[in-house]
Amino acid sequence: MADTQKRPLSPHLQIYRLPLPALLSITHRMTGMALSVGLFVLAAWLYAAAFSPKCFAKFHELFNTGLGRFALFGWMLAFFYHFCAGIRHLVWDTGTGLSKSAYRISNWIVIFSALLLTAGAWLYARGGLQ
């Protein structure tokens, strides 16, 4: 009995927490994919504006529903996260900020600036900061 308790346990997925840097790295990838989808939506929106008034009206209507606003907000958050984490990537490429203590700080800088920029941009877009 005592032996079984000493066996290594496989990670318990509902308890196991991904280390923060790994979580942020996969988030950069997921937000990148979300932005790619957003880019296609932007292309479709432009296409509708130029060539299909009916389709453009549909876009307009969709963006003004709760779900549409939620999607726009999500893209904005994804953008600012990808933006901040992307800039950190570029800084890393110069060989700067690669120590463990620098990681610990930059993780939180990325998270907080992404949240702050999203909040600011959302207020601005809704006319709150103009």
Place this chain on the structure above:
Amino acid sequence: MSGDNSHAAKHWLVTRFTSLALIPLCLWLFYSLAGVAGGDQPLVQLWLKAPAHAGVLGLFLLVGFHHSASGVQEVIEDYISSENVKKLALAANRLLHLAAFGAALAAVLSLALKG
């Protein structure tokens, strides 16, 4: 995986350059869209009437679609192991990005030049 290092190095460089260029371009796009996204079609047209706006948007589309295609390509290369499926996915990725870029660019030109 193919051992083709020059391809990987070029891919890496392209991602860095497009990322750098996208920093100002994306900020400009968000700022501009905040002004027109809620508006009707004539407002979008008015926005793109200015050659500078249409030009920068065209530039954004070029760089953005390039970065997006190259980023999705990296994800495909990482996660799809079957060579055949990978080839198909890579071709589809390129084709879709090219088609959407072409459509968007045609739209911008049409809006900018329309009477």
